[in-house]
Amino acid sequence: METLKGIITEHPFFAGLDDSFADLMVSCASNVRFKAGTYILKEGDAANTFYLIREGKVAVEVFAPQHKPIIVSTLGVGEILGWSWLMPPFQWKFHAHAVDDIRAIALDGKCLRTKCEENHDLGYEILKRFARIMEQRLEATRLQLLDVYGVRR
Amino acid sequence: MATAITNDPMLPQPYSVREVAKETPDTFTLSLKPENAVNKTSFQPGQFSMLWVFGIGELPISISGDPALHDRLVYTVRSVGQATHSLVNLRVGDGVGVRGPFGAGWPAEAARGRDIIVVAGGIGLAPLRPLIYQVLQNRKNYGRLVILYGGRSPRDLLYRKELATWARNRETQVLVTVDYGGLGWRGHVGVVTTLFKYTRLQPARSVAMVCGPEIMMRFVVGELETQGISQDDIYVSMERNMKCAVGFCGHCQYGPYFICKDGPVFQCERVRKLLEKYEI
Amino acid sequence: MAQRSEHILGADQLGKLIEALVRKGYEVLGPTVRDEAIIYDNVQSVADLPSGLTDEQEPGRYHLRRRDDKALFGYSVGPQSWKKYMHLAEVRLWSAERQDGTFRILNNEGKPERPRAFLGARACELAAIAVQDRVLLEDRYRDPIYDRHRGGTFIIALQCTQTAATCFCASMGTGPRVSGGFDLVLTELLGSKGHRFLVGTGSDRGTEMLTELETVPAAEEDRQEASARVEAAASQQVRSIDRTGIKELLYENFEHPRWDHVARRCLTCANCTMVCPTCFCTSVEDVTDITGNHAERWRRWDSCFTQTFSYIHGGSIRTSAKARYRQWMTHKLASWIDQFGSSGCVGCGRCITWCPVGIDITEEVRVIREGGKNGNS
Numbered sequence: 001m002e003t004l005k006g007i008i009t010e011h012p013f014f015a016g017l018d019d020s021f022a023d024l025m026v027s028c029a030s031n032v033r034f035k036a037g038t039y040i041l042k043e044g045d046a047a048n049t050f051y052l053i054r055e056g057k058v059a060v061e062v063f064a065p066q067h068k069p070i071i072v073s074t075l076g077v078g079e080i081l082g083w084s085w086l087m088p089p090f091q092w093k094f095h096a097h098a099v100d101d102i103r104a105i106a107l108d109g110k111c112l113r114t115k116c117e118e119n120h121d122l123g124y125e126i127l128k129r130f131a132r133i134m135e136q137r138l139e140a141t142r143l144q145l146l147d148v149y150g151v152r153r
Numbered sequence: 154m155a156t157a158i159t160n161d162p163m164l165p166q167p168y169s170v171r172e173v174a175k176e177t178p179d180t181f182t183l184s185l186k187p188e189n190a191v192n193k194t195s196f197q198p199g200q201f202s203m204l205w206v207f208g209i210g211e212l213p214i215s216i217s218g219d220p221a222l223h224d225r226l227v228y229t230v231r232s233v234g235q236a237t238h239s240l241v242n243l244r245v246g247d248g249v250g251v252r253g254p255f256g257a258g259w260p261a262e263a264a265r266g267r268d269i270i271v272v273a274g275g276i277g278l279a280p281l282r283p284l285i286y287q288v289l290q291n292r293k294n295y296g297r298l299v300i301l302y303g304g305r306s307p308r309d310l311l312y313r314k315e316l317a318t319w320a321r322n323r324e325t326q327v328l329v330t331v332d333y334g335g336l337g338w339r340g341h342v343g344v345v346t347t348l349f350k351y352t353r354l355q356p357a358r359s360v361a362m363v364c365g366p367e368i369m370m371r372f373v374v375g376e377l378e379t380q381g382i383s384q385d386d387i388y389v390s391m392e393r394n395m396k397c398a399v400g401f402c403g404h405c406q407y408g409p410y411f412i413c414k415d416g417p418v419f420q421c422e423r424v425r426k427l428l429e430k431y432e433i
Numbered sequence: 434m435a436q437r438s439e440h441i442l443g444a445d446q447l448g449k450l451i452e453a454l455v456r457k458g459y460e461v462l463g464p465t466v467r468d469e470a471i472i473y474d475n476v477q478s479v480a481d482l483p484s485g486l487t488d489e490q491e492p493g494r495y496h497l498r499r500r501d502d503k504a505l506f507g508y509s510v511g512p513q514s515w516k517k518y519m520h521l522a523e524v525r526l527w528s529a530e531r532q533d534g535t536f537r538i539l540n541n542e543g544k545p546e547r548p549r550a551f552l553g554a555r556a557c558e559l560a561a562i563a564v565q566d567r568v569l570l571e572d573r574y575r576d577p578i579y580d581r582h583r584g585g586t587f588i589i590a591l592q593c594t595q596t597a598a599t600c601f602c603a604s605m606g607t608g609p610r611v612s613g614g615f616d617l618v619l620t621e622l623l624g625s626k627g628h629r630f631l632v633g634t635g636s637d638r639g640t641e642m643l644t645e646l647e648t649v650p651a652a653e654e655d656r657q658e659a660s661a662r663v664e665a666a667a668s669q670q671v672r673s674i675d676r677t678g679i680k681e682l683l684y685e686n687f688e689h690p691r692w693d694h695v696a697r698r699c700l701t702c703a704n705c706t707m708v709c710p711t712c713f714c715t716s717v718e719d720v721t722d723i724t725g726n727h728a729e730r731w732r733r734w735d736s737c738f739t740q741t742f743s744y745i746h747g748g749s750i751r752t753s754a755k756a757r758y759r760q761w762m763t764h765k766l767a768s769w770i771d772q773f774g775s776s777g778c779v780g781c782g783r784c785i786t787w788c789p790v791g792i793d794i795t796e797e798v799r800v801i802r803e804g805g806k807n808g809n810s
Contacts, residue, residue: 057341059339059342064336067336068336068337070334070335070336071334071338071339071342072334072342073342073343073347074330074340074341074342074343074347076347076350076351077350077351078350079350099339140343140344140346140347143332143344143346143368143369143372144332144333144343144344146368147305147332148274148275148332148365148366148368148369149274149275149276149303149304149305149309149332149365149366149369150305151179151231151233151746151747162574163526163527163577164527164538165529165536165538167535167536167537169534169535188535205719207529207531207536207721207725207728208531208719208720208721208725208728209719210719211717211719233746233747234746246534247534248531248534248535248536250529250536392745393743393745393750394742394743394744394745394750396715396716396717397715397717399573399574400572400573400574401568401569401574401576401713401715402714402715402716402717402735403713403714403715403735403737404714404716404735404742404743406760406764406768408768409767409768409771409772411772414572414573430687431756432750432751432752432753432755432756433687433750433751433756433760
C-alpha cells in the first residue's frame with residue numbers, strides 16, 4: 001500500500017527535494033477525494049491548499065454571466081492544481097471542477113507559506129518548481145491563443 | 154460521351170460528385186466517382202489529388218477516404234478561398250476533374266507490428282483518416298493505436314461519430330481536445346500536446362504520424378521527442394504551394410525536396426532542421 | 434555515331450550550310466541583332482548574323498561594340514538562351530468543353546511546324562540543355578511538350594574563342610570547350626589563312642550534312658590554332674566559383690549575414706530567372722471564355738522571385754527579398770545537386786550581366802565561403 005511519503009517523494013514535481021523538506025511536505029499533506037461534478041475550488045475563495053492530482057481530470061473554468069462556466073484548460077493525472085496560494089491576495093482566480101471522480105493529495109498551502117518565509121531555502125525550492133509549472137502552462141496557453149487551426153485573413 | 158481515360162498525370166480525369174456531407178460550418182466531405190464506371194480508384198493513405206473545377210482552377214487536396222474502396226475517391230475540403238469555395242458548393246452529379254494520386258504516403262511498412270500514434274490538428278485529421286481505416290481493417294498487423302486529435306473548438310471537430318466508433322476498437326485509444334471550449338463543452342480543453350499525459354507510450358515500439366498546421370506539427374514533434382520517440386519514427390505531412398504536382402513547376406520546393414514527389418509525408422529526421430527555418 | 438573527322442569550311446560556305454538546313458526542312462535559328470543586343474531568332478542567311486560585332490559585359494551592363502574584323506561569332510552570350518524554343522515561355526496545355534454537367538478534354542498535339550536547327554550553340558548552352566533534359570525528361574515524370582520540341586533538333590555548336598568578363602564556365606566545368614551533344618561543331622578562325630571554320634561532326638546526320646558543302650580536310654595546324662584559341666578563351670575568364678563542398682556551404686549558411694546584404698540590393702525583378710538557361714519554374718492558369726463552357730489551361734514561365742510564388746492559404750512562405758534571393762541561389766548551386774545530380778548553374782554569367790543592380794553570384798559565393806560580411810558595392 002502506498003504511503004503519502006512514497007507518493008510525494010516519487011512524484012516528479014518533488015524530485016530532488018532534500019529529505020527534511022520532503023518530510024515537511026508529508027506533514028502538510030493528506031489524501032482527498034472529490035466526486036465527479038463537484039467543485040474543488042472556486043474563484044474568489046481563499047487559496048490555502050494546492051493539489052497533486054492522482055486520478056481523474058479537472059476542468060479549470062471561468063465564470064461566465066448567464067451561462068455555465070467556460071472551461072479554459074483541463075488538468076490530469078500527475079499535474080499540480082493551484083498556485084494562487086503562493087502569492088497575495090491568496091485568492092483563487094478560476095474555478096476547478098471535477099470532471100471525473102478525483103483522488104488527490106492536498107497540501108496545506110497556508111502552513112507552507114509560513115514555513116517558506118521562515119526558511120528561504122525551502123521557499124526557493126518551492127518557487128523553482130512552481131515557476132516551471134507556470135512556464136509550461138503559459139507556453140501551452142500561448143499556443144492555444146495562436147488559434148493555429150483558424151483561417152488567417 | 155466519355156473521354157478516353159488515359160494515365161496521363163497531366164490531364165484531369167472526369168469524375169462526378171456522388172455525395173456532399175457537411176462536417177463543420179466551413180468544411181465539407183466530397184465523395185467522387187469516376188465517370189467511366191470500369192475505372193477502379195486506388196491510392197495510398199497520405200497521397201493527394203489535384204481537383205479541378207471547370208474553368209475555375211485546380212487544387213491539391215489530400216484523399217481522406219477508405220483505401221479499401223475502389224469505386225470512389227473521398228476528400229475533406231475546407232473553404233478558405235475562391236477555389237475551395239467552388240469545390241464545397243458542388244452538387245451531386247456535378248463534374249470534377251481529378252489528377253493523381255500523387256506523392257509519398259504514410260509508411261505502411263515501417264508501421265507494421267508497431268504501436269501507431271496518430272496526432273492530428275484541425276483539418277490534419279483528413280489525410281490521416283485513410284491510415285486509420287487501414288490500421289483498423291488490418292488490426293493484427295499493428296500494435297496499439299492511439300489517436301490524439303486537437304481542434305479549434307467543438308464545432309470545428311471532424312468525423313465526431315467516427316471518432317467515437319474508432320474508440321470502441323480493441324487496443325485503440327482516442328483522445329480529443331479543443332483550444333477553445335466555448336459554451337456547453339464539457340470535454341478536454343488545451344493544446345493537443347496536453348493529451349500525452351493520458352497515454353502510456355512505449356517509445357521503442359511506437360511510430361508517430363503527425364498532420365496539422367506547421368506550428369502545431371513543430372510543437373508536437375518536440376513533445377514526441379520529449380516522450381522518447383526517435384526522429385526516425387516520426388512522420389509529418391508538409392504543405393506548400395502546388396501547381397503541377399509532377400515536379401516541373403518548382404513551386405512546392407521545401408529545402409531540397411519537392412513536396413509533390415518526395416512528400417507530402419516525410420520522415421521527421423529529413424525535415425527536422427527545415428521545420429525550424431524561417432521562410433524556407 | 435560518326436567518327437570524329439575535322440574539315441575546314443570557308444566562311445563563305447556558311448551561307449550554304451544554312452541553305453542546306455532549310456532545304457532539309459529545318460527552321461534555322463541563330464544569333465541576330467535586335468534592340469542593341471544579340472538574341473536568337475530565325476536566320477535566313479549569313480547577312481542576318483552579327484558580323485563584326487562583339488559584346489562587352491559587366492555586372493548590370495551589356496553593350497555591343499564594333500570589332501576590327503568580320504568575325505561572325507565574335508561575342509559571348511546574349512540575354513536569351515535556347516531554352517525558349519524547348520521549354521516554351523507560354524503554351525496551352527489542353528482545352529476542355531463542358532457538356533451536361535461533365536467535361537471533355539480536347540487533345541492538343543501542338544507539334545512545332547518544322548524541326549529546328551540551332552546555329553551557334555555555346556558549350557555553356559549545351560550544358561544547360563543537358564541540365565534541363567535531366568529535369569524535364571529524366572526524372573519521375575516526362576514533360577511531353579519539352580520532349581516534342583527537343584527531339585529532332587539539329588545542333589551546330591560553336592567553340593568559344595573569346596570570353597566575356599561575366600563568363601565563368603571554366604570553373605563550372607561546362608566550357609568553354611564543347612564536348613558533346615551536337616551534330617556539328619564550328620570553331621571560327623581568322624588570320625593569314627583567311628576567314629574560315631574548323632568543323633567537326635558529332636552524329637551521322639552531322640556527317641551527312643557536311644557532304645552538302647565544299648570542305649577540305651583540316652590540317653594539324655588548323656586544329657592546333659583552333660584549340661589554342663579555345664584555351665585562350667578559358668584562361669581569360671576573370672570570374673569563377675569554387676565548387677568545393679558548395680552544397681554544404683550553402684545549406685549550413687542559411688543565416689549568413691551576407692543574405693541581408695544582398696537583400697538590400699536585390700529588386701526581386703526576376704531578370705536572372707528569365708535569362709538563366711536552366712531555370713524551369715512555371716505556373717499554370719485556368720481560363721474560360723464568356724460562355725463558361727470552354728476552358729483552357731495555360732502554362733507560362735514563373736519565377737521564385739515573385740511575391741506569390743510560395744503562397745499558401747494565409748500568406749506566402751517567402752515574403753522577404755532575402756528569403757527569395759537565398760532560395761534562388763541555394764537551389765541553383767546546392768539543392769539542384771541533391772535533386773538532379775549536377776549543379777543547376779552552367780557559368781554563362783547572364784544573371785550577372787542582366788541584373789539591374791549588378792549582383793554577382795560568384796561574388797556572393799566567395800563572400801559566404803570566406804566568412805566575410807561586406808561586399809564592395
